[in-house]
Amino acid sequence: MKTDSSPPTDPVVEIKGLSRRFGAKLALDNVSLCVPRGMVFGLVGENGAGKTTLIKHVLGSLKAQSGEVSVFGLDPVTDPVGVLGRVGYLSEQRDLPLWMRMDELLRYTQAFYPTWDVGYAEQLRRQFGLDPASKIKSLSRGECAKAGLLLALAHRPDLLLFDEPSSGLDPVVRRDILEAIIRTVADEGRTVFFSSHMLDEVERVSDHLAMMVNGKVVLCGLLDAVKESHHRLTLRFGTAPARPPSLAGALIVHGGGQEWTVICNGALGELIAEAASLGARVVEQGVPSLEEIFVARVGARVLRTQPSSDL
Amino acid sequence: MRSPAAAIAWEIWRKNRWGLWVLLGSFLCGLAVRFFDRPGDEVLQLIAGTAMVVSFVVTFAIFSYAESGMQMSFPTRTFALPVRTRLLVNCPVLLGVVGITLVHLAWVFLFLLPLDAGYPLGPFTLYWAAALLTFQTLLWCLADYPKSFVVVLVLAMALFVRLAVVLFENHDAMRAIDCLIIVLPVAYLGARLGIRQQRRGEWQIPAKAQLLMEVANRKLLHRKRPFATAAQAQRWMEWQRNAVAPLIALGIGLLVVCIGFVRLAALDDEFGAITWAWSYIVCALLTLWAFVTSVLLARDASSKSLALSSFLATRPLTSGELAFAKIKVAGRVTLVGWIIFGVALFFWFNFFGLHADTPITPRDGALLPTMGFAALALAWHLVGALPLWLTGKIESAAWAGLLLLGGYIALGHAIQFLDKRFGLLVALSLLFTFGLIAKILIAVWAFSEVNRRQLLSSRTIFKYFAFWLLGTICLVTIASAMSQGGGFPQPLVTLGAALLLPLARVGLAPLALAWGRHR
Numbered sequence: 119m120k121t122d123s124s125p126p127t128d129p130v131v132e133i134k135g136l137s138r139r140f141g142a143k144l145a146l147d148n149v150s151l152c153v154p155r156g157m158v159f160g161l162v163g164e165n166g167a168g169k170t171t172l173i174k175h176v177l178g179s180l181k182a183q184s185g186e187v188s189v190f191g192l193d194p195v196t197d198p199v200g201v202l203g204r205v206g207y208l209s210e211q212r213d214l215p216l217w218m219r220m221d222e223l224l225r226y227t228q229a230f231y232p233t234w235d236v237g238y239a240e241q242l243r244r245q246f247g248l249d250p251a252s253k254i255k256s257l258s259r260g261e262c263a264k265a266g267l268l269l270a271l272a273h274r275p276d277l278l279l280f281d282e283p284s285s286g287l288d289p290v291v292r293r294d295i296l297e298a299i300i301r302t303v304a305d306e307g308r309t310v311f312f313s314s315h316m317l318d319e320v321e322r323v324s325d326h327l328a329m330m331v332n333g334k335v336v337l338c339g340l341l342d343a344v345k346e347s348h349h350r351l352t353l354r355f356g357t358a359p360a361r362p363p364s365l366a367g368a369l370i371v372h373g374g375g376q377e378w379t380v381i382c383n384g385a386l387g388e389l390i391a392e393a394a395s396l397g398a399r400v401v402e403q404g405v406p407s408l409e410e411i412f413v414a415r416v417g418a419r420v421l422r423t424q425p426s427s428d429l
Numbered sequence: 430m431r432s433p434a435a436a437i438a439w440e441i442w443r444k445n446r447w448g449l450w451v452l453l454g455s456f457l458c459g460l461a462v463r464f465f466d467r468p469g470d471e472v473l474q475l476i477a478g479t480a481m482v483v484s485f486v487v488t489f490a491i492f493s494y495a496e497s498g499m500q501m502s503f504p505t506r507t508f509a510l511p512v513r514t515r516l517l518v519n520c521p522v523l524l525g526v527v528g529i530t531l532v533h534l535a536w537v538f539l540f541l542l543p544l545d546a547g548y549p550l551g552p553f554t555l556y557w558a559a560a561l562l563t564f565q566t567l568l569w570c571l572a573d574y575p576k577s578f579v580v581v582l583v584l585a586m587a588l589f590v591r592l593a594v595v596l597f598e599n600h601d602a603m604r605a606i607d608c609l610i611i612v613l614p615v616a617y618l619g620a621r622l623g624i625r626q627q628r629r630g631e632w633q634i635p636a637k638a639q640l641l642m643e644v645a646n647r648k649l650l651h652r653k654r655p656f657a658t659a660a661q662a663q664r665w666m667e668w669q670r671n672a673v674a675p676l677i678a679l680g681i682g683l684l685v686v687c688i689g690f691v692r693l694a695a696l697d698d699e700f701g702a703i704t705w706a707w708s709y710i711v712c713a714l715l716t717l718w719a720f721v722t723s724v725l726l727a728r729d730a731s732s733k734s735l736a737l738s739s740f741l742a743t744r745p746l747t748s749g750e751l752a753f754a755k756i757k758v759a760g761r762v763t764l765v766g767w768i769i770f771g772v773a774l775f776f777w778f779n780f781f782g783l784h785a786d787t788p789i790t791p792r793d794g795a796l797l798p799t800m801g802f803a804a805l806a807l808a809w810h811l812v813g814a815l816p817l818w819l820t821g822k823i824e825s826a827a828w829a830g831l832l833l834l835g836g837y838i839a840l841g842h843a844i845q846f847l848d849k850r851f852g853l854l855v856a857l858s859l860l861f862t863f864g865l866i867a868k869i870l871i872a873v874w875a876f877s878e879v880n881r882r883q884l885l886s887s888r889t890i891f892k893y894f895a896f897w898l899l900g901t902i903c904l905v906t907i908a909s910a911m912s913q914g915g916g917f918p919q920p921l922v923t924l925g926a927a928l929l930l931p932l933a934r935v936g937l938a939p940l941a942l943a944w945g946r947h948r
Contacts, residue, residue, distance in 0.1 A: 179742050181947045195947045196882070202745035213738040217670060225655050229662030230745050 128191060130155050130277050130309045131176055136173055136185035138333075145171045146334040148185070153311050153326070158304045160341075161313040162408075163330030164416050169313040170210065172330070173281050176311070179209060189277065203231065206270035210282040212262045216255035220248050220265065222294035224272075231273035239272035259286040271299065275360075278303055280312035284319060292316075297323050321408040331416050348383045348411050352402035353393050363396055364391065369414035381406050381414040433512045437520040444493040451831075452487055452532065453550040455480035459539035479838055483831070485557075488532045492525030492561060495568055500685065501574030501940045508628045518624050522617060530554055531562045552596050552606050560589050562616040570623030574634070574832060576674040578662045579721075583682040583714075590710050594729050659746055663754035671725035672762045679718045679766060686710055715770065722762050724829060726755045727818030737821055737946055748943035749884030753817060756935055803882040813931035816938040821945030854921065861924035868933045875936030893935060900930045 131153035138146040153159045163169050174180040175187050178194030178201060187194060194201040207217070214223065217376070224243070228234040243250065246264040248257075257265060260287045263286040270278060284292050300310050300323050314320050320327065327338040337344060346351055353363060355376045362371045367384030378398075382389055390400050442449070462477040496504035507517055533554060542547045563585055571578035595605040626632035635644070652669075656662035689706045744751065746762030781837050814833055823829045876894075879885050908926035 174739075177739075177743055178947055179739065198946070199745045199747055202743055205743070207743045209739040209743075211739060213740045215666070215670070215740065218666075219651070222652055225652060226662050226666060229656035230659045339828070 125245075128155070129153055130190060131159075131311060132188045133172070133175070134186045136172070136175060136182055136187060138168075138175070138180065138183050145333050146175075149330075149335050150185075151328050151334070151335055151338050153309060153411075154306060156307045157325045158300055158310040158323055159312070159326040159328070160324035161311070161330065162311075162317060162320055162326050162412060167330040167416075168333040169330055170281055171333075173279060173313060176279060177202070177205070204276040206273065206275035206278045207378055208263075208266045208270045208278075208280045208283050210285055212259075212266050212286070213429070214254050214262060214265060214269075216253070218254055219250070220252055220254065221250035223254060223265065223269070224250075227269050227272075233275075234273045236272070239268065242268045242271060250420075256286065260288055260291065263287050264291070265298070267296070267389075271303075274308075275310055277370075278310045278312070280310070280314075282314060283312055284314060284316050292319065316407040317407075317412055328414055329406075329412065336415055337411075344411070345405050345408065348381065348406050348414075349389060350388055350404045350406040350410065351380045351382065351389060351393065351400050353378050353380060353395075353396075353398035354401045355398045357397075363393075363398065365392055365396070369411075377401075380409055432608065433510065434520050437507075438524060441491065441494060441521065441524060446565050448487045448491040452484050455484040455487075456535055456539070459536065463539050463543065474544070475841065476838075479834070481536045481540055483834065484532055485529075488529050489561060489564055492521060492528055493565065493568055494521035494525070495572070503569040503624055503627065505627070509939050514625045514628055518621050522565060522620065524543070525561050525565060527556045533557045549596055549602070552602060552609070554880045555606065555609045555613070556589070556592065556596060557943075559612045559616065562613060562620070563589075566616045566620040566623065569620055569627075570632075573632075579674045579678045580681055580762075583678040584685060586717075587682055587685040587689065587714075589685070590704075590713075624704055659744070660750050660754060663744070663746060663751065664757055667726065667754050667758040668761070671722070672758055675718055675722045675725065676762060676765055676769070678721075679714070680769050682718070683711065683769060686714065687773055687776050711770075711773065715766070718766065719763075721834075722766075723759070723814055724818070726759055726762075727815055727829070730929070737942075740948050747884050747939075748946050749879055749889070749939035750940040751946075752815075752819060752942040753885065753889065756938060759813075759815065813934040816934050816941040819938055819941040819945055821948075854918065857923055858924070861921065861928060864928050865924060868928065871933035872936045875933060875940060879936060882940075882943070884943060894932075897930050897932050897935075901927050904929050 129152040131151075131154075134150050136146050136149045137144070149168070149172060161169050161172065171180065173418050176189055176194065176197050177181060177325055183196050189201045190204060194198045215226075218226065220243070224239055228236070228239070246261075246263060248265060248266060248268070254262065254265065263283075267283070270280070283296055287296060297319065300312070303310055304325070321341070324341050327337070327339065327341045328335050348369075352373075355363075355378070358375045359378075362373075363378055363380070365371070365380055365382060367382040367389060368380045369383065370381045386403070393400055458480040459477050462473045462480075465473065494504070495502060496506070510517075537548065537553075538548055542550075547926060564582075567578060567585060569584055571581060591693045622630060633639070652665060656665065686707070690710075711769055741751070817823070817832070818829055823832065842857055844853075844860065847859060850856075851859070876890050880887060880890060904922050904926040908922045909919055912922035
């Protein structure tokens with residue numbers, strides 16, 4: 119096993135120009151991103167955007183067809199032990215061995231991780247209300263998710279890798295346990311990299327964000343910076359325009375008649391000036407939510423909310 | 430779709446189109462053999478026989494009507510459909526009975542009747558219908574209890590093998606037919622009852638029995654101590670998941686076969702014929718056991734597919750250590766299988782040892798030990814087929830089985846071809862020599878690649894090589910001793926024995942697993 123000799127300031131996960139094709143479908147298209155140490159990094163994207171494929175490359179379950187993936191400065195394919203020994207992974211599928219009992223599963227998993235913390239594992243087991251004598255196949259979907267979470271956390275990994283961690287968890291567990299754990303882990307200086315559909319959850323927990331559309335990373339950066347670079351402008355025209363207003367940097371335009379709302383990115387002053395040149399004045403401006411940015415990035419360019427006869 | 434029954438029939442057809450193509454192919458094969466048949470042509474008969482076996486296996490697979498979840502079971506999603514349970518059960522049962530009857534009749538006219546004019550058509554039509562129905566019932570009703578399923582399936586197979594022997598020998602055939610007539614409605618009612626209870630959510634083992642099983646499980650199988658190493662944990666997992674049930678099934682199966690045949694022998698004076706039948710059945714049981722064990726070991730411990738689940742793929746172990754856990758368990762399973770087989774032989778020797786008619790006496794060339802040795806060599810060979818399956822490129826056990834069967838048929842044909850050109854001894858010498866050279870070359874390449882990629886430590890590689898060398902020397906010595914005075918020349922036997930212990934396949938297994946793990 120190789121040892122990690124990377125300095126602490128290096129990114130934990132570094133992906134450069136990664137592409138992956140499954141038959142005719144291009145699942146990842148020249149993806150590059152860095153996950154800094156001690157951060158909570160959220161990966162969002164629609165179904166089939168390539169999030170799970172990207173995570174599988176980080177785990178070494180998929181080999182890069184082109185490009186590079188390094189985790190702790192190591193290649194997860196050539197050195198799976200060096201990488202996986204420091205990663206806590208929660209799979210979306212929760213494919214735990216169903217025939218084992220909970221206590222057997224804990225003992226079995228403990229054998230793989232020298233850093234396994236028995237006391238912490240027991241504390242989490244009690245917190246999650248998991249019976250040590252129960253078989254995994256008798257657990258509910260939510261309990262399976264909790265068991266997977268326990269296994270991922272109990273060896274105090276340097277990198278927590280969650281693929282849709284909220285799947286199967288009820289809102290209480292999601293908010294009170296998962297998010298608290300993610301924050302605690304990050305506060306301890308460890309790194310969390312997770313994919314999710316729950317944009318409100320990503321917004322509450324993440325420091326960094328990457329947004330994927332059709333295998334490409336369309337947006338990547340600090341969450342605050344991403345939000346600050348996007349604007350929601352409500353425009354009022356003197357007379358209703360014949361077609362939706364075209365504004366440079368507009369991601370999505372919706373509305374009708376004299377009033378239109380635009381989600382856009384770019385310098386605010388320039389956007390307001392351009393709106394004025396179109397004969398509109400900005401009646402309201404604000405910072406869009408992550409969900410609005412996501413819909414604007416992946417959704418339809420124009421959503422008409424009123425019949426065209428009203429235009 | 431005009432009715433629920435038509436929808437279920439369509440679903441079976443749609444899901445199993447591949448199987449219907451295989452069936453068609455095997456019938457065409459049988460038809461071609463019938464057309465070109467020359468009396469006494471064993472090769473053509475072998476081809477037709479293989480095609481027939483394949484078509485029966487495929488028919489059972491098609492009409493199992495089981496859904497591939499974590500375990501094979503009756504498709505529970507159909508419970509939400511607005512149809513009666515009776516219809517849900519009757520459709521696959523009726524289609525299955527009709528399907529197997531048609532397949533059987535086709536083979537009767539293509540192959541069986543020309544071979545044996547006295548073939549008991551009626552009783553065997555009943556026999557195959559009962560066999561399929563019993564298989565469906567066991568699969569549907571014991572889906573949640575895989576170990577019980579394996580054990581009961583082996584018992585049922587032993588019963589059906591016994592019934593087939595009785596039907597063929599025309600000895601007490603009426604009693605066998607009576608038995609089949611009873612089995613049919615009992616199996617059908619069992620299926621109805623099982624599915625009805627499952628649909629109501631009431632299908633479970635009684636609480637007291639469950640408690641008893643839980644206690645037995647805890648005492649015998651439950652792991653209480655922590656593991657010393659990760660590799661030990663992985664071996665434990667493979668053993669518990671994939672080895673225990675097949676070994677129990679093998680033990681019970683051999684016991685049932687032995688007891689059944691002893692009872693049969695007590696009623697019959699033809700000990701020789703009975704012992705022959707016994708040996709064939711035991712060899713078939715061993716082969717089946719080896720196949721099931723190797724498929725279980727090849728598949729992931731937490732999934733039905735032969736590929737790795739993310740749970741196993743993300744264990745911080747090298748692919749070599751993951752593969753070696755399987756190989757070590759495979760070795761242990763084979764060893765325990767040999768011991769169980771030895772006990773069965775001992776049992777049989779003790780019953781028939783003093784009879785002059787039995788083919789275990791020296792004058793018959795010690796038939797039984799030779800057959801046993803061959804069957805176990807095949808068993809180890811099948812377990813050694815792991816590298817092929819660990820790639821994760823083969824979707825299911827059914828395809829894996831067909832692929833392996835195809836390989837053996839191809840090998841049989843190669844031997845037949847060389848036999849006609851050069852004679853059997855030269856053919857075998859050529860094949861064995863080529864096999865040994867290929868084995869050593871592949872092993873050298875595979876182990877150096879494993880070492881280069883750090884999939885296994887040099888110490889582990891050296892230890893396995895030492896084991897192989899020692900084992901091969903022992904096998905060669907035993908084979909040489911057994912061949913003295915036999916029909917085969919000693920160098921040939923020595924070469925054959927040197928091929929038995931896997932070396933190249935053990936070297937290839939970690940590479941195959943790494944290939945499947947990092948796709």
